[in-house]
Amino acid sequence: MKEITDEDYKEFIKTHNEITIENVKVKIGQPKKIVEYQPKNFELETTNIWSFPERGTWATHQGNFRGNWPPQMARNLILRYSKPGETVLDQMCGSGTTLIECKLLGRNAIGVDINPDCIMLTRDRLNFNYTPLDPNHPNVTIKTYVGDARNLNLIEDESIHLIATHPPYANIIPYSKENKVIGDLSAVHSIDEYINGMREIAKESYRVLKPGRFCAILVGDTRKHRHHVPIAFRTMQAFLEAGFILREDIVKYQWKTKTTREKWGGLTKVAEECWVDIDKTNKKYYMDFYLLYYEHLFIFRKPEDSEDIRPFKDSMMWSNNQQSNNRIRHTKNNRWSKATPTNSEEFETNLNPYGFIYIPKNAFPKLPFKAHEKLQLKIDKAKDCVIITSANCAHSRKDL
Ligand SMILES: C[S@@+](CC[C@H](N)C(=O)[O-])C[C@H]1O[C@@H](n2cnc3c(N)ncnc32)[C@H](O)[C@@H]1O
Structure with missing residues (x-):
């Protein structure tokens, strides 16, 4: 991660008056005409279907960054899940929608994006004076970094009150x-590779978030070879694997869905049951699929330290091994990298909600024989570690 300060931004705009993201040019460094600082008639959402037909344009919000989320979403999350003066992280901040809302709502914020142009755009959108009417409005600090959401090395453990990304x-x-940006997950073609990235992001989110607090992530699906690809559910699974508990699954209605770039003709026999799209040359296509009109906003909760999470097991990572699930206890040390149990008691409290943990091979000799009788172990040569897959099978060390 590399911090980009307001001074860096001011230097940048001495020589640049626009940035290009993909093939869209966006002007920066221009004087801003702000008509209103707060939305009119804003109300907090009360159901789990959210729909914002008009993208908000208060303060410096604009719709000219492709794929930005509506400021109403960020506002709902910030008001619902954080308090004034707390710190909100958006580690894939794009054009900075979340950070603008933090500035307006009196939250400290950290924005990270892999693309340096996005961070300059974010700083540009944050470059406005705001004098709140409320005398209790806290002075806030907003930091921005070029960095990879998979490795938030400049953010301390358990320092963030809310993640909204x-x-x-x-x-x-x-x-x-x-303009190739190394590490950009929007350049990844393989869904498996993308989900591996999400797993890393989930682990980092878990590390930096304070216990008991919330992590919100908006994700949509796609379609390949006429079939639905559930990116959102796989992302949800990655976050559950990291140890989060699912608090909400909110469906966000998508207003500006484009038709697919591919033209998938319907089966001629049922063509009249399909819908018809006409391209620029007036050619008709029969479409035998439904347009994707929603995204998922998952809200995850990180358990409190030493919280008994058994009541929430049906909102957590599932496992076919019920016996090992029953033994789950969540503690501060349950992170895979820190799992170095030295006796059977410690092992039980270190067991990850995912149902198994990795133990570095060099920690293995420290385990007393008694503990092995309760464990099912196998060696993962690639990762150079021992994997415990169940806490109830009798295996002795010589089996390894
Ligand atoms: C959907 S956009 C975010 C839009 C944002 N919510 C807004 O309102 O402007 C996703 C962002 O993730 C960034 N990104 C892609 N891979 C990343 C990574 N590995 N680490 C951090 N940011 C990444 C992209 O550069 C892009 O700006």
């Missing part, structure tokens, strides 16, 4: 196809 949905909207 919005990744690319694999390569549906590429943010850096022309």
